[in-house]
Amino acid sequence: MSTDALWYLARGSGVVSLILFTVVVALGIGTRSGRPFAGMNRLVVASVHRSAALLALVFLVIHVVTLLFDPYAQLNLVDVLLPFGSGYRPFWVGLGTLALDLALAVTITSLLRDRIGLRAWKAVHWLAYAMWPIALVHGIGSGTDRSTLWLLAIDAVCVVSVIAVAVSSHPALKATSAPAAPKTLAWRE
Amino acid sequence: MTRALIVDWTACEGRGLCAGLLPEVLTQDKWGYPQNLTPGPILVPDELRGPARQAVRMCPRLALRLESE
């Protein structure tokens, strides 16, 4: 693969990963109220939350692995897991590393949820609220596309979506209607 | 063989995820809490063991347990 192709892949997978994480965070916040969210009942929201998180992580891994081979970024394996040491824009790239660590922690503890118990899982899962803004700021500050209009537009849409979900599913707006009957056999594994 | 599905009522928040996965044995009462379709313990036949396990794993409150597992 030419280095140009790698570079496009690295940028593209980073953006896709951010968009997916935005969906994941929005669904995570949306399901807290226990009400149906965007017409989907709780089971559907939980399933999409989980699958989108795993998919986002796959894109994040593609993002990082392609950057390992990128001659300009000159990342190495240590930079991928230990923040703020890279030669290239250490602060902004370090934020990306931090977001990756947090995403790994949140995902791994979620997959082991029934073994580690609810309290430990919740404690780690809260880190998602730090992970997502850190990833967003990393994207604004470190890439070739930084401060290009289209990337800022995507970032803005991400921020607005999460805020809109947080506001609209806030407990203060809680409806008193009875829960809709579940009809979700399709989500059986 | 059937297994009993046990609900930890102090943990359950009645959000109905389990009833969506196991409509053959569960419905929701009017507050959303899981309710057995037939009186007595919630019994899960072997054919439904997959969805029952999924419910145990996905319950947001980890309030479900399959007996003898």
Ligand code: HEM
């Ligand atoms: C890195 C990826 C992930 C992010 C960014 C994320 C984000 C979130 C957020 C923001 C919440 C709301 C938390 C709260 O305020 O209580 C949430 C809830 C939740 N997440 Fe995730 N999550 C991720 C991965 C996963 C995975 C892989 C699972 C798989 C089981 C999972 C399962 C859940 C569950 C069960 C809830 C709680 C829903 C409830 O309280 O009813 N999450 N997530």
Ligand code: SF4
């Ligand atoms: S999924 Fe869990 S919290 Fe929701 S109703 Fe069933 S047992 Fe209760």
